[in-house]
Amino acid sequence: xxxxxxxxxxxxxxxxxxxxxxxxxxxxxxxxxxxxxxxxxxxxxxxxxxxxxxxxxxxxxxxxxxxxxxxxxxxxxxxxxxxxxxxxxxxxxxxxxxxxxxxxxxxxxxxxxxxxxxxxxxxxxxxxxxxxxxxxxxxxxxxxxxxxxxxxxxxxxxxxxxxxxxxxxxxxxxxxxxxxxxxxxxxxxxxxxxxxxxxxxxxxxxxxxxxxxxxxxxxxxxxxxxxxxxxxxxxxxxxxxxxxxxxxxxxxxxxxxxxxxxxxxxxxxxxxxxxxxxxxxxxxxxxxxxxxxxxxxxxxxxxxxxxxxxxxxxxxxxxxxxxxxxxxxxxxxxxxxxxxxxxxxx
Ligand SMILES: *Cc1c(COP(=O)(O)O)cnc(C)c1O
Numbered sequence: 001x002x003x004x005x006x007x008x009x010x011x012x013x014x015x016x017x018x019x020x021x022x023x024x025x026x027x028x029x030x031x032x033x034x035x036x037x038x039x040x041x042x043x044x045x046x047x048x049x050x051x052x053x054x055x056x057x058x059x060x061x062x063x064x065x066x067x068x069x070x071x072x073x074x075x076x077x078x079x080x081x082x083x084x085x086x087x088x089x090x091x092x093x094x095x096x097x098x099x100x101x102x103x104x105x106x107x108x109x110x111x112x113x114x115x116x117x118x119x120x121x122x123x124x125x126x127x128x129x130x131x132x133x134x135x136x137x138x139x140x141x142x143x144x145x146x147x148x149x150x151x152x153x154x155x156x157x158x159x160x161x162x163x164x165x166x167x168x169x170x171x172x173x174x175x176x177x178x179x180x181x182x183x184x185x186x187x188x189x190x191x192x193x194x195x196x197x198x199x200x201x202x203x204x205x206x207x208x209x210x211x212x213x214x215x216x217x218x219x220x221x222x223x224x225x226x227x228x229x230x231x232x233x234x235x236x237x238x239x240x241x242x243x244x245x246x247x248x249x250x251x252x253x254x255x256x257x258x259x260x261x262x263x264x265x266x267x268x269x270x271x272x273x274x275x276x277x278x279x280x281x282x283x284x285x286x287x288x289x290x291x292x293x294x295x296x297x298x299x300x301x302x303x304x305x306x307x308x309x310x311x312x313x314x315x316x317x318x319x320x321x322x323x324x325x326x327x328x329x330x331x332x333x334x335x336x337x338x339x340x341x342x343x344x345x346x
Contacts, residue, residue, distance in 0.1 A: 005333045006309045010205040010259070010284060010322035019207065019247045026243035030236050031057070032229070038239030042246050046200065046213045049185055051193035054221035056214045057242050059233050061086070061171045064199035064212040066094045066231065069135070071223040072165050072197070075100035078131035080122050080164070082108045085139050087169050102131045112142035113151050116158055123162045133162070139169040140191060144285030146176045149191070156194045168192060171201040175283040178256040185253065196220070205256050205284055206248035207323040210241050252323065259284040259321040262330035266319065269334035275341045286319045295344060302340050308333045
């Protein structure tokens, strides 16, 4: 269908003409030999930007998190993460399947954080009955929510106190940074540098077609590079992809603020609409809960028929704003949601 407003995810963005030009012009080599200038430039740049000594370009956020888990933890060892953390709940159980790594999921609090007391209680004593606790994983943004800087500081300090390493799934790190005050690149570094390793996605709101970067110490990244190869992720002339990520870093970071503004506009237009409880925008996401008994359960399908794509519906529908959604689209999408609800109630 023409004119569809696709709010399923910020992964649906297509590379712009200017990004494609940058990709076409990339100077490339064989990255498995370490010869790809565009990949090397991206890795060096992201490492420096976010305050790390080494970086690795990988095919996806899932591969990035998996390389991190496999590098931090061995068989019979354990990582602590939120029960809705992407790396625990949405990555095919890769660390368990491929690494014999045991997850220790913890419930999230209202603000997306894990209770520090729960974390402390989940750290196992050194005893053959227990898996060895190795790693604490946090996610920021978490379902669009920016995790408070004071919390990140307290949680990473607690992890260090118990000799746990720390990993940040920063798939949307730059959304968190742009939501804060000041320079977003500096903001991203302040969040990232509190962790031993960080994963950042370029294929979400930053608009690149493929790719994530994993950051850490040179020793850690050396280990992650071995795992990337074992996972089939050693790419050859990957510079065409790295060039897209570099372009995104130059041109698509500050504009994330537009996505946040569009999400806020969408939520504002829908505020108080009968049949739908619409929460406030969280960075580039809006979550809406259809009112049972008032709104038919197939609202997502009804919206799709009118050209607005969201995901979920049981119980919440998620709408994500991104590079390929203009302010006018956000406005039109909100009005189409209103019309759909009115038609369903009639
Ligand atoms: C999308 C996402 C990932 C994984 O990214 P893929 O590139 O889809 O594998 C990891 N963590 C979070 C929080 C994400 O939103």
